[in-house]
Amino acid sequence: MTEMNTTIGKPISRLEGFDKVTGAAKYAADHHVPDMLYGYVVNSIITKGRITKIHTDEVMALPGILEILTHENRMSTAWFDIQYADMDAPSGTVFKPLHDDRIKYNGQPIALVIAETFEQARLGAAKLRVEYKEEKQHATELKSNLERARPPKPGMAFLLKPPPPKPTGDFEKAYQEAAFRAEGEYHHSAEFHNPMELFASTVLYEGKGKLTIYSKTQGTINDQTFIANVFGLKYQNVRVIAPYVGGAFGSGLRPQHQLYLAAMAALQLKRHVRVVLDRSQMFTFGHRPQTLMQMRISADEDGKVTGLNHEGYGETSTYEDYSEILVKWAPMLYPAANTLLKYDLVPLDVATPLDMRAPGGSTAFHAIECTMDQLAYQLNIDPLELRIKNYSEVDPLENKPFTSKELKACYLQGAEKFGWLDRKPEPRSMRRGNKLVGYGMATGMWDAMQLPARVEARVTPDGKLHIKSAITDIGTGTFTIMTQIAAEQFGMAMEDVIFDYGNSALPFAPIQGGSFSTSTVGIAVVNASKALKKKLLKLAIKASDQFKSADVGTVSFIKGNIVYGDHSLSFVELVAANGAKPILTRNMGYPHALKLRKYAMAAHSAAFVEVEVDEELGFIKVTRALTAVAAGRIMNPKTARSQILGGMVWGISKALHEETLLDPAMGKYMNQNLAEYHLPVHADIHELEVLFVEEEDKIINELGTKGVGEIGLVAITPAIVNAIYHATGKRINDLPVHFDKLL
Amino acid sequence: MDNFDYRLAATTAEAQQLFSAGKGARYVAGGTNLIDLLKYNLADADMLVDINQTQPAVIKELADGGVRISALMTNAETAYHPLIEQRYPLLSKAILAGASAQIRNMATNGGNLLQRTRCYYFYDAASPCNKRNPGSGCPAITGQNRMMAILGTSEHCIAVFPSDMCVALAALEAVILISGPDGQRTVKFEDFHRLPGDHPEIDNILRPGELITAIDLPPAGFSKNYAYLKLRDRSSYAFALVSVATGFELENGIIKNARIALGGVAHKPWRVKEAEKQLIGKLVNKETLGTAADKILQGAMGFEHNTFKIELAKRAIIRNGLTALKPELQLPGAQPADISML
Secondary structure, rough: OOOOOOOOOOOOOOOOHHHHHHHOOOOOHHOOOOOOOEEEEEEEEOOOOEEEEHHHHHOOOOOOEEEOOOOOOOOOOOOOOOHHOOOOOOOOOOOOOOOOEEEOOOOOOEEEEEOHHHHHHHHHHHHEEEEEEEEOOOOOOHHHHHHOOOOOOOHHHOOOOOOOOOOOOOOOHHHOOOEEEEEEEEOOOEEEEEOOOOEEEEEEOOOOOOOOEEEEEOOHHHHHHHHHHHHHOOHHHHEEEEEOOOOOOOOOOOOHHHHHHHHHHHHHHOOOOEEOOOOHHHHHOOOOEEEEEEEEEEOOOOOOEEEEEEEEEEEEOOOOOOOOOOOOHHHHHOOEEEEEEEEEEEHHHHHHHHOHHHHHHHHHHHHHHHHHHHHHHHHOHHHHHHHHHOOOOEEEEOOEEEEEOHEEEEEEEEHHHHHHHHHOOOOOOOEOOEEEOOOOEEEEEEEOOOOOEEEEEEOOOOOOOOEOOOOOOOOHHHHHHHHHHHHHHHOOOOOHHEEEOEOOOOOOOOOOOOOOOOHHHHHHHHHHHHHHHHHHHHHHHOOHHOOOOOOOOOOOEEEEEEEEEEEEEEEHHHHHOOOOEEEEEEEEOOOOOHHHHHOOOOEEEEEEEEEEEOOOOOOEEEEEEEEEEEEEOOOOHHHHHHHHHHHHHHHHHHHHHHOOOEEOOOEEEEEOOOOOOOOOOHHOOOEEEEEEEOOOOOOOOOOOOOOOOHHHHHHHHHHHHHHHHHHHHOOOOOOOHHHHHOO | OOOOOOEOOOOOHHHHHHHHHHEEEEEEEOOOOHHHHHOOOOOOOOOEOOOOOOOOOOOOOOOOOOOEOOOOOEEEHOOOHHHHHOHHHHHHHHHHHHOHHHHHHEHHHHHHOOOOOOOOOOOOOOOOOOOOOOOOOOOOHOOOOOOOOOOOOOOEEEOOOOOOHHHHHHHOOOOOEEEEEEEEEEEEEEEEEEEOOOOOOOOOOOOOOEEEEEEEOOOOOOOOOOEEEEEEEOOOOOOOOOOEEEEEEEEEEEEEEEEEEEEEEOOOOOOOOHHHHHHOOOEEEHHHHHHHHHHHOOOOOOOOOOOOOHHHHHHHHHHHHHHHOHHHHHOOHOOOOOOOOO
């Protein structure tokens, strides 16, 4: 069967771009219906203790207030903890808003004020007096509570986030005897999710036990099953719709409490209800955990790594064990005979942390690649040369080949394009005016994953192809890319392909995260397309004698026609031949687990960064950054480039700006707004370049894709820190690097 | 945020009448700070008296060679006005280093003088704060205090006054024109804002019902040798950790008149006239500026997370003083200039 390669690999603009920039795209809080009620969340202002009294009567007397949901008057919800477990739930007991009088963290939702207007609800929430019995003994800071550290509890989460590999060799001995050693301690404060779109749910009450929900989410079916399970509704009576998501980055992998509360209010009051979290309330749920890491690397005379020791402590809550893959990366990248890896959790009085773009990886590579940089200086060799010396074609950890690994090409092409060779090796040796100039580089890695998904492919009487999946598009380009894949499968124009998505009523898709959506849904699109082609061929054979001897190997699909030699039938004719009934098929896509078990799978990157540092004032500017990426086949260079650029900007943010300021005495974060939670502004972002190196992967999946959602972030932060060291001779391992630390 | 009445006043007198007639009235002009405070439940108002139409938003030349800026002119209009750009470029630079373009388009000059601190604890209605709730305490002293003051603090408050514009106005020795129930008065800029002392809840000397109507700039604009430098955690839309406004009048390289004001370090723009006086008759160089900096920073005291400000302020004073020799080297956003070519 021949296919025209018409769309995959082309830099096609987002299909919904126009709707998004003109405001036509409706997000979760943009769906208006008559007689809708508004809920506003009230948050705990203590960190630990109990609620003793909520003065609801005072607020109920205010105009427009209809109800105040609290632990005292909420409807009953599911009995068993397991019924609250969403697709991304770690082991432990899921937090249930308004469950009882206990306060587990500062900012915990404790009531929902429901009113006729948003303003009335907000005022009511502000006026609600709550009395507490406060426990002053609480712990919210990782660094000062390390004595609580313990390994993560086993559970379902271990499937996707296994515990660290066992030690190999004898690290301590190897380290002591090594010719060269480097070590560092690395600290990350919490980072909070602040996508542009706030968390919002508009819940339409459609009669007894039936809800239609517009929600901000990364998983329509995840939210649907969660709500159905928690409130005892039939799955088919809960529909979650989320075609447009204004950024999510992991924050929508779990149903957030606005959804829970809005659904509860709708069911309890039998009314349509909307709940939107305000910006400061974005700091009241999951976040990238505070993390402390110790990294030691030893090398022999030739610069070959002999020992790797990576130990990490991550913050979690008192009720769930959120874990990350933090310490497996170094031995997966650099072969070493002696490895010692450890990962512990420190339970604190905080909300359970939550996946945030490249969870674990973006934290881990800071430690790995900054310690490697230090080692390069000890060895007195170029940091890039050290990487090449320790390059491994296989995954040394499990001694498996990679399905593909073009990291060396990332190093070499990236270095060439960046002009890495112009770098003078000595720190503080490059200058521009009164600025010190530094070059830094680092490696990045991210698992290439694929999960099962189901897709429907359907040809309608007008000859158009409809592809359906419950998957969201969180701004990644999924809508466009799935349309491209289907269009290519059928040699059709993209305008003739309609991708229907972002709706839990559509065929199953998992949560959208981990850079696995393109592979996961893409392969299901391919499989459904193949099955549909067979059906179309069958119909063609039935409809026309000229197709009698045709088979899947001899027909082709071109612009909405099935073509066999000189003969062709249009899809319109085929549907007509089908008695005007749409031709459809539903098929699964899943990874070839048996085959893939023999391989390691990862996307790789190399980042190169130039910084200027004002020597007297410490002022740091990332003047240039380049990321070379090997992530298999790039489906759409335009949306993929956007993904990498976004990751790079985030990397700059992590390295230099983003910081949540914890007050451990109060147990709360103090800069809960975008004026003081500093994300970079345009003036902080200068020349950014993305280079996709050729990487053909015939093993990983039929499309040869690995995903690009995470990989752009991983390497950039350590590259910046290394560049700052090269510029100034100062190594700052506490992120963000405040410029005053360079004074 | 509670409901409030809204009244549009046609004249200053009408505004003051409305203000004194109703309880809990507040004046509003640009609203860029007040509306935020109301939304965060950090301020109350039963009535907002809109003063935007009480006088034309203009700049007038004064007989003595100075200029008078309307309190109701926006920060952006002021910064880009030819009279300001040519004669008071220091003011222009300082304004443009502040906030964001959107905020500068809304915010007025009078309001800029009256903005509240950005202290994290002040901004969190659930936290104790002596400025917001006198007597409740100051968690910033032992808490997150990276942005807080190093000069003029009290045991009750270490908050910083966040304006950039006012740092330049302090250096330029502006005069504030005030209209109130008891008539008109003028106040020297240095006397307008106050230190926290025992009453951190009071930011300035404005009395209830009084309105700032205009800001007068004296003739000396330091337009030949001036510079504004702002050091912060990102390049725009962040408050100064340290900022410096510097102006010199030079004759053959010798200082005839010097002004140095610091922002981001105290409850008001910080000036030490004695330090400026000591520069007169001297050359502008690292040594003379360093001596002045030491004098300006005398008594500075850091807290757990902001001690760096003392050294940073000294270096900033030196750099900005040298930049003032060649103001064209200044960069957008008041970033540190490269003065290696001097």
